[in-house]
Amino acid sequence: xxxxxxIIIAFAAFAVWRTVSRFREGELSxxxxxxxxLFWIVVTVAVALPQSTSWFAAVVGVGRGVDxxxxxxxxxxxxxxxxxxxxxxxxxxxxxxxxxxxxxMKGEGDSEQDN
Amino acid sequence: xKTVAVVPAYNEGNTVSGVVxxxxxxxxEVIVVDDGSADRTGSVAQAAGARVVRHFIxxxxxxxxxxxxxxxxxxxxxxxxxxxxxxxxxxxDVARMFEPLRSGRADVTIGARTMDRQLMPRTRRIANxxxxxxxxxxxxxxxxxxxxxxxAFTSDAAAALDLRCDRMEVSSEIIREIxxxxxxxxxxxxxxxxxxxxxxxxxGFVTGLKTAGKLLxxxxxx
Numbered sequence: 001x002x003x004x005x006x007i008i009i010a011f012a013a014f015a016v017w018r019t020v021s022r023f024r025e026g027e028l029s030x031x032x033x034x035x036x037x038l039f040w041i042v043v044t045v046a047v048a049l050p051q052s053t054s055w056f057a058a059v060v061g062v063g064r065g066v067d068x069x070x071x072x073x074x075x076x077x078x079x080x081x082x083x084x085x086x087x088x089x090x091x092x093x094x095x096x097x098x099x100x101x102x103x104x105m106k107g108e109g110d111s112e113q114d115n
Numbered sequence: 116x117k118t119v120a121v122v123p124a125y126n127e128g129n130t131v132s133g134v135v136x137x138x139x140x141x142x143x144e145v146i147v148v149d150d151g152s153a154d155r156t157g158s159v160a161q162a163a164g165a166r167v168v169r170h171f172i173x174x175x176x177x178x179x180x181x182x183x184x185x186x187x188x189x190x191x192x193x194x195x196x197x198x199x200x201x202x203x204x205x206x207x208d209v210a211r212m213f214e215p216l217r218s219g220r221a222d223v224t225i226g227a228r229t230m231d232r233q234l235m236p237r238t239r240r241i242a243n244x245x246x247x248x249x250x251x252x253x254x255x256x257x258x259x260x261x262x263x264x265x266x267a268f269t270s271d272a273a274a275a276l277d278l279r280c281d282r283m284e285v286s287s288e289i290i291r292e293i294x295x296x297x298x299x300x301x302x303x304x305x306x307x308x309x310x311x312x313x314x315x316x317x318x319g320f321v322t323g324l325k326t327a328g329k330l331l332x333x334x335x336x337x
Contacts, residue, residue: 089332089333099174
């Protein structure tokens with residue numbers, strides 16, 4: 001086995017351990033746990049058995065297994081980035097709603113004091 | 116009919132006082148939304164006779180307009196006009212902005228700055244045209260001055276608006292809401308006041324690009 005494969009598999013094992021810990025601590029939902037475990041399993045399989053990526057590449061019509069893995073990764077990364085972007089926009093909006101309520105509540109408080 | 120002016124303001128300590136005073140005789144109540152200003156915009160506006168609602172952190176023009184409208188509606192406003200704090204608008208135009216709403220012809224009026232070459236600088240005209248074109252492509256409504264900050268609403272129309280844009284793209288979002296809620300829009304000609312100060316405001320090209328990006332994103336999310 002190549003060194004790079006060992007390194008990646010070791011990292012995957014570490015990542016799985018961290019993922020399960022966070023889930024136990026309540027910081028991760030069950031859904032997120034399953035998705036991330038699935039992800040690291042796929043990574044481990046692809047790295048430990050490189051023939052699997054060649055098989056996948058043949059199925060989808062790409063030259064090399066590595067190329068297929070990279071194409072898929074890029075698409076997935078863009079999608080995750082999009083999700084993060086949307087989440088940020090939602091959070092920005094929620095912050096505005098909070099700041100608005102604070103401003104309006106304080107305003108009402110002041111005018112009551114005037115009376 | 117109770118009339119309220121909503122003046123979103125961010126660091127406009129120099130001009131907000133004059134704006135508030137000019138509005139006091141024209142509407143029943145002036146609400147200045149101090150959008151986290153670092154200067155004394157809030158206290159200056161209050162001293163001039165406005166009711167001030169303060170964002171303790173800066174959230175942007177769209178957020179300030181949303182807050183101002185919410186405050187106006189809670190104060191039982193029947194007619195609401197948004198008015199810039201930088202001295203670009205003329206309080207004398209407010210009555211003409213309200214007239215189509217009073218007569219029941221329209222639910223929303225937008226003050227259209229004249230496209231007359233003499234009165235509007237070329238860079239402004241081009242930027243406005245691009246903003247209008249983008250608004251039309253995205254939301255299907257050609258408005259002569261989609262970026263105008265002088266807008267008036269009936270309380271029903273204002274309450275129907277679902278505004279999510281925090282920053283300057285709110286101008287185009289309002290157009291979209293008008294179309295979505297099938298509100299009747301009338302454009303009223305107004306005279307912009309181009310002082311050196313008010314000329315320095317407004318969207319630069321890069322901001323315009325970011326605005327376009329945000330609007331496209333919100334269109335996709337909806």
